[in-house]
Amino acid sequence: MEVIEVQTRSRNYPVYIGQGILNNPALWSQLVNGRRLLIVSNEIVAPLYLDTLCKALPAGGQHEQLILPDGEEYKTIDQWMRVSDKLADMKAGRDACIIALGGGVIGDLAGFAAASWMRGIDIIQVPTTLLAQVDASVGGKTAINHVAGKNLLGAFHQPRAVIIDCETLNTLPTREYRAGLAEVIKYGAIGDSNFFNWLEQQADSLNARLPESILQAVITSVNAKADVVAADELEQGQRALLNFGHTFAHAIETATEYKLWLHGEAVAIGMILAARLGTQLGLDTGEAEQRLTRLCAALGLPGAESQLPPAGELIEHMRLDKKNLGGQYRFILLKTLGQAFIHTEITDADLSAVLTG
Numbered sequence: 001m002e003v004i005e006v007q008t009r010s011r012n013y014p015v016y017i018g019q020g021i022l023n024n025p026a027l028w029s030q031l032v033n034g035r036r037l038l039i040v041s042n043e044i045v046a047p048l049y050l051d052t053l054c055k056a057l058p059a060g061g062q063h064e065q066l067i068l069p070d071g072e073e074y075k076t077i078d079q080w081m082r083v084s085d086k087l088a089d090m091k092a093g094r095d096a097c098i099i100a101l102g103g104g105v106i107g108d109l110a111g112f113a114a115a116s117w118m119r120g121i122d123i124i125q126v127p128t129t130l131l132a133q134v135d136a137s138v139g140g141k142t143a144i145n146h147v148a149g150k151n152l153l154g155a156f157h158q159p160r161a162v163i164i165d166c167e168t169l170n171t172l173p174t175r176e177y178r179a180g181l182a183e184v185i186k187y188g189a190i191g192d193s194n195f196f197n198w199l200e201q202q203a204d205s206l207n208a209r210l211p212e213s214i215l216q217a218v219i220t221s222v223n224a225k226a227d228v229v230a231a232d233e234l235e236q237g238q239r240a241l242l243n244f245g246h247t248f249a250h251a252i253e254t255a256t257e258y259k260l261w262l263h264g265e266a267v268a269i270g271m272i273l274a275a276r277l278g279t280q281l282g283l284d285t286g287e288a289e290q291r292l293t294r295l296c297a298a299l300g301l302p303g304a305e306s307q308l309p310p311a312g313e314l315i316e317h318m319r320l321d322k323k324n325l326g327g328q329y330r331f332i333l334l335k336t337l338g339q340a341f342i343h344t345e346i347t348d349a350d351l352s353a354v355l356t357g
């Protein structure tokens with residue numbers, strides 16, 4: 001089992017990564033012995049893994065469960081209230097602890113419930129999608145959606161620990177698995193060209209879901225995320241680099257009402273478009289766009305050839321991106337593969353050329 005220590009100003013915590021570690025009674029005992037526990041999961045993940053988790057928890061301990069409906073459309077105030085009501089029923093005090101068993105939706109929602117209950121109780125993240133393992137579960141961002149937009153109600157609340165059991169990915173649908181790989185590619189693209197090279201070499205193994213390759217990809221990604229979060233917990237600087245590809249992605253997702261692409265798929269397209277923007281601005285030679293296009297295709301992800309909404313509509317959405325400052329666009333671009341930076345001198349004409357090019 002690999003242990004990565006995440007160090008932030010508000011809290012240091014371990015991320016345990018391995019195969020089959022959900023079923024590790026010694027680990028659970030060390031983390032939650034004597035605590036009142038609320039396991040929050042959903043109706044897809046609970047039948048697969050709740051039993052294993054419950055059997056691994058300290059015998060005789062008290063734990064309650066709350067199984068929520070599945071889907072982003074349930075990352076709502078109503079479901080957050082259900083978690084809060086359950087904590088109230090349990091008479092949960094400051095020493096209670098939530099265990100979030102599921103993908104990013106459950107992690108974000110249960111995380112926000114933990115952040116807000118009595119101004120913050122412990123949460124242990126047990127992410128079961130690749131996206132949640134390499135991204136959402138580490139770093140302490142929690143949120144629910146508001147009718148006015150995604151993730152508008154949220155808080156920074158670092159978990160007590162994260163337990164990543166890569167074996168849970170065996171049941172993940174292929175499309176969800178590939179979408180998670182987009183975020184893995186992102187870490188190589190923004191900060192680690194050796195990792196990007198490795199991913200290129202490992203494409204077949206990753207497609208075949210070889211456990212050693214997945215484990216290595218998750219460990220490297222979590223290390224990268226931990227470094228960024230340690231340097232900039234509250235996203236005031238360097239953490240913004242993690243948004244590489246995301247400005248285009250959010251515009252694509254909003255314009256297609258979140259119906260056509262999974263987030264990771266939109267990020268794959270967005271990373272390629274961002275690399276193209278860099279080339280067009282004369283910042284790199286075009287190699288980044290070519291290699292990103294090849295790697296995304298090799299891992300079954302869509303690319304910039306995808307049928308996208310009209311450029312004008314996407315630009316409209318990008319103008320409203322919350323990362324913009326003082327009316328200026330704020331894009332994460334690449335100097336070269338493995339080196340990202342924030343760039344603000346971008347015009348509508350630049351974006352239009354990228355989207356129609």
Ligand SMILES: NC(=O)c1ccc[n+]([C@@H]2O[C@H](COP(=O)([O-])OP(=O)(O)OC[C@H]3O[C@@H](n4cnc5c(N)ncnc54)[C@H](O)[C@@H]3O)[C@@H](O)[C@H]2O)c1
Pocket residue numbers: 042044045048070071072075102103104105106108128129130131132135136137138139140141142143151168169170171172173176263
């Ligand atoms: N907090 C952060 O830093 C952060 C970062 C990125 C994304 N997010 C959030 O994460 C969410 C997306 O997360 P996601 O991609 O994990 O989606 P998700 O939680 O909806 O999971 C995707 C699907 O896979 C199912 N599933 C989960 N684990 C499974 C398993 N092991 N086997 C079979 N099916 C399984 C889920 O029930 C769901 O149907 C979004 O709400 C996004 O805003 C948060």
